[in-house]
Amino acid sequence: MVENFNIIILVLLVVTAVISLQVKDLLSASMIFGIYSFLICLLWAEMGAVDVAFTEAAVGAGVSAVFLIATVFNTKRKSSD
């Protein structure tokens, strides 16, 4: 059971990473990056790295998404590529 949980998350991870880079609108890119952080936090929790997962959840999904959004609000939202 644990094995294919791993695989599902890995596939989702790769998908979110690629989308986050490809999507034109920076706000949604930040959102998807938040999801990416949250997913990788799940993967680590499954791998037994509880502390790292907790930090990634708080720091990655939480704060860095807020910083990205704050910057996008203060600059242009449309990205050319």
Next chain:
Amino acid sequence: MVDFIEIFVERVVHFIENVVQPHFNYWSYVVLMMIGLWGLIAKRNLIKKLIGLSIFQTAIILFYVSLGVKADATIPVFDYEAEKSKSAAVVLPAEPSEMGGKSDGKYKKIDPDHYANPLPHVLMLTAIVVGVATLGVALAVAQSIFKDFGTLEEHEILEKIKTGDYVKHD
């Protein structure tokens, strides 16, 4: 023709079995890292570059964490019940204070394979925080660039530097 396909399938399965399978999880971090690196170089928007950079760093953290994984090992927090129930021989005091605080080394019986390796986790705590700190500074610099150039697209910025029409402070 048929046996040719069988041989081919058998070889692919064999290949997956003992080349990919044992190291599959290690390949995952390589894939993520390459996505991050590709985003870092190919993307023209500065914010996208930073997202690529963060993916690049989290991939490295994934590699480190997968170093310390042990099959069927619990999280690296010492739990009383498991140690107590595991073997009666381990006479564990209910509370360390009963022992007057002195440990007489009875815990040697702890089986290290039961717990995940804590060292990579410590290293990665540091790496995550360093990653956020760098992201914060990079975003601040990006905003400062936006203040001067009015755009975050790399090719437009280079254009403006060539033509020199950015805000010139005294």
Next chain:
Amino acid sequence: MDSVNVIQSNLPIWACLASLLAIPGIALFRKEILLRELVTFVAGILKFYFVLQIFFLVKDGSVVETKLFDGIAGINAPIVFRVDSLGILFALVASSLWILTSLYAIGYMRGLKEHAQTRFFSFFALSLSMTLGVAFAGNLLTLYLFYELLSLSTYPLVTHNQDKEARSGGRTYLVHLLSTSIGFGLPAIIYTYIKCGGDLSFAGDAILAGQDMGFLTGAVLLMAFAFGFSKAGLMPFHSWLPGAMVAPTPVSALLHAVAVVKVGVFCVIRVVVDVFGVDLLGEINANLVLCWVAAFTIVTSSLIAMSQDNLKRRLAFSTIGQLSYIVLGVALLTPYAVQGSMMHIAMHAFGKITLFFCAGAIYVATGKKYISQLNGLGHKMPILFGAFTIGAMSVTGLPPTGGLLSKMYLILGAADAQQIALLVIYLVSSILNGVYFFPIIWRAFFKPLPEDAPETKGAPLACVLPLSITAAASIALFFFPGILHNLANLMMPGG
């Protein structure tokens, strides 16, 4: 050679420091011109006094040594002074002429109301102490160290006038000297350093003595050294010397007739005598290459000198020729030739400096630079042109002047070495020297003065006095060559 007793004394350091200490003095009395010139003069005398002291120590063959810093690790190449007969001979010539030149410079500068004199005199003193540094160098590294510093400290002098020609002259001057010294000199030193296992000092027998070296490597290394020390003015790398004529005359007089160019030749002698050793070069006869390069330089420079109308450029090309006399003498390796070349350093120095002094004096007095304008000036300035004639005779090697002695030794050396072709070149080039000097004297004395020539005032006494002293000295050297002779003898026993 190594039985010589070594005297430890830091006289050489004092000799070098004498002119260095003058610099703060000069800077201090920036405003009072008289005091400043006095400081320069006193420094000159002090330096000469120290050099004389060392001379009395070295006269009987002993060597004065003193260590400044231990330089490179792993090998014994400390920065050390080691004064032997060759070193003291060159130091005597340089420091004695410095006194006369500083006197001359005071007159010249005051005559032309030159600008930035403080800078001029301080760098003048600095380059002198660097010259003495080269003279006293105890090993190849110290030699290279002071050689480099000399070319840097003379740059501000060469470009003193700070105008277009000074700039381009300075540029050729530096590009040539630095590129050859870094391009050829440094690798050569390092190759020797590796080949001889790290002992670069000139004491004892030659550095590379006993090394098995083929003709090719020996020749390439020798030429790398020869071209590395491009101050010796060997042909392809000589063009910095005419370029440096842009400098005011006292500079070109002392530096480019005596100090700088003689440093180049001095280094070549050190290389041949102390780095390779006469016998090693003899075996692999790599010295022939150097001989023919020097011979080629002599002939071509004499020919070019004939075509030059500018007086100072003609003297410059004649200097290149005379330098190659010395290089050729050393390259012949026979005792007579080496002694002749060492004596020629002194003879040529006194002769050529007189000529430069005269050129400067003419310029101060009449503002004329070109030979074609010199008609009839002999009657106006008889003493000046008299000294000019003596200087010319000394350089060409005619009887009453010392030049004859050194040339005679050189010719005898060439004969010893059975190099008849080189002997012929010696004779022919002496004739060529005459050919490009005597028309000037002829024009000055026997051509009528052009009618419209403005009333010319005589050259200042401070200029005329030194040139007459040097002229007298070159004659005196003919009658009492004793000092030079036994010094040269010490360096190369026999003959």
Next chain:
Amino acid sequence: MIDQLPVICVLSPLFGALFVALFGSRSHSACFPIAIVSLVISLICAIGCTQQVFTTGQAMDYFVGGWGAGKVVEGVEIPLGFGIQLRVDHLNALVLCIIGIAVLLVSIFAIRPQGEKDTEKTHYFYSLFLMLACGLFGQTITRDAFNLFVLVEVSSLASYGLIAMGSSPRGTVAAFNYIIMGTVGASFYLLGVGYLYLKTGTLNMDGIRQVIELSPDVADSRSVMVAFILIMLGMWIKMAFFPLYGWLPNAYSYCPSSAGAVLAPLMTKVSVYVMIRMMITVFGLEWVFESFDWSALIVWLAVIAIFAGSVFALAQNELKKMLCYLIVAEVGYMVGGAWLADADRWGLTGAIYHILADALMTLCLFLAVATFAKRAGVIKLDDLDGLFKKMPLTMVGFIVGALAMIGVPPTCGFFSKFYLIRGGIESGRWEFVIALLVSSLVNAILFFRIFEIAYFGSSPPEGHGHHDDEEHGETTARRGLEAPLTSLVPLWITAALIIGLGLMNGQVVEFIRKTVGLLGGGAA
């Protein structure tokens, strides 16, 4: 007390930075004294450590938190690599002193307000400056691979701040590129350490080398090879080695002048030191030169770096940009020198000596150029005209630095070139020797071009100088423009050190040879 010195050396700038952040915002004048006191303490500690290592001949070990290898704590015998180890040995003692001196001199130089508009940010500047110093000190003496990564990040973050706080827009763009490249470099290094940890099980540098020497299958395993490549790649990015130097010229020429004066001499040199530390201590020179045997390729890369650096420097017409390309060439010297696989390790000795020499030379040049920029507004080459008259004292400092860069004997530049050329000849790498000679010629042309402009003025008067009626005697230079004392004193101290290091190179190299002799294969 003596054996506490290594930690105090790292901590005093940290405490300085904290106090500056605490009290600085209120009174800007308080920043400078705190900074000076903390840096003087760390310099004293650095010199104390060197003295100790020099006299006892032994390296100074220090285990943070008391977790010394082999020490018994509470009945538990502590293995190597349990805690974090610091060690001051022959190699990093001198680097420590050079950093201490450079940082102190630049902090004195930076007291006068930048001249840029935001003088209110001096306390941020000093706080970042001291943290940069703390990071550099820590990087030099740490003996733990991961700790080195954290300290690299500390000094990099401080340098990102220092570069980006300037007022010039191009500076912020350059800072952004520098952040990206610096983080990628540090991440490659981290990945390399991860690969190493996976194969050797410990993070302590000596521990890794023992495992590599101990078990042959680890030594020639692929992942250790890849780990070495990754660490090298990371460090080459940090030190701007040839193919990866894109960020350096803009970053160091458009940043505030006093920031440039501290970053240019130190950041790249400490990265070179880290590379050499990796080669000697973590992998061992035998492993590097035998089983990893790519030294020919890397020396060729270094040769290209030297040529490219020199040629680009020649093509520049901005003064600071030119010096930055010279730094790229100097890094080529050091990497090339370190990778000459010559028997007696003279190339490596030359590279280590060149770290010290080049730090001082670059410091001297950048201090002088910063003073020109501040006092006389010199950016382009031809703004320099007539500078000899306007700022003769600063010009003297610049000349000493320039002569050292060309490699004129008494200065340290000549001696480091001497050892590098010797290493080059003995290892038969003639292309490296030729590259060194050509680049010193190009340096000569570069700097004399500057002297000419400064000496003659960009357009010298036509005709012969002395006939027009200049007034007699000295043309009094306009004294007004001469640099203030706070920028002259550091410049002249550096110039004196350059000549001093040159003359003292005998003892210095003996001292360095002990490291190379002890750990390297070559004879001492």
Next chain:
Amino acid sequence: MAMKWLALVAVVFTGALLIYGVSDFPDWGSADSPANGGIEGAGRSVSQTFIQETKPLTHVPNMVTAVLADYRGYDTMFETVVVFAAGMAIFAVLRVLKTVDGQHSRVIRDRSVDGDHQRIIVGTTCKILIPVIQMFALYVVAHGHHSPGGGFQGGVILGASFILLGLSDGMETAMERLSEGKFVAMAAIGVLIYAGIGLLSQFVGRDFLDYGALQPLLGTPDEGWARSHAMLGVEVGVTFTVTAIMFAIYVNLASKGELKGGL
């Protein structure tokens, strides 16, 4: 377009290099890989020592916190310095000290416009939520020894609560709670606490960050307990710094450095 191809080439090359390295890794999750089980002949494996000796040495069940704060405490101190340096760098880069009209104008937020409903819903929920978040953050810091958590996680959550306040009620109210002078001082004091504890053990005569030396000061039964309490002190220091700097970064990024207005 050239950049795209360059990126592809670089990515493929590094990817191949990394996978080439992966080929002789120990198997996934194997307990006796060099990292987990150590190499015979090279002394006791470090990570096994961590697992077996943390309980007797420091009485701290959570091995990660023990390694983080005590054994490799020097690393974590510099990590806090990294966070502090990031804060200072952001201030240096973004902070606009002289506003256009030359003096530090303080914008008084006009509370008259209360009518917009969005403000009411978000305002009230946040008013209830923020105290709970802060309580949870302090719990995380305090329980770092027994359960996953510790200085960094707690600090970030505490910082996030202030950011939430800034988002919901506007930056002024958040700045009133935690003004610029306060959080810069807070950040500096956090690192000072950390380094101070380390220095304390040096004053007592043992090495830097050797918490065992604090046993006489803290009056604990044995050195292990002293280490456990000192670790808590260090975690508190880290929390201070991380909270202050996270809030500082948000405040600067949101308001482009003028520290007023905000998102």
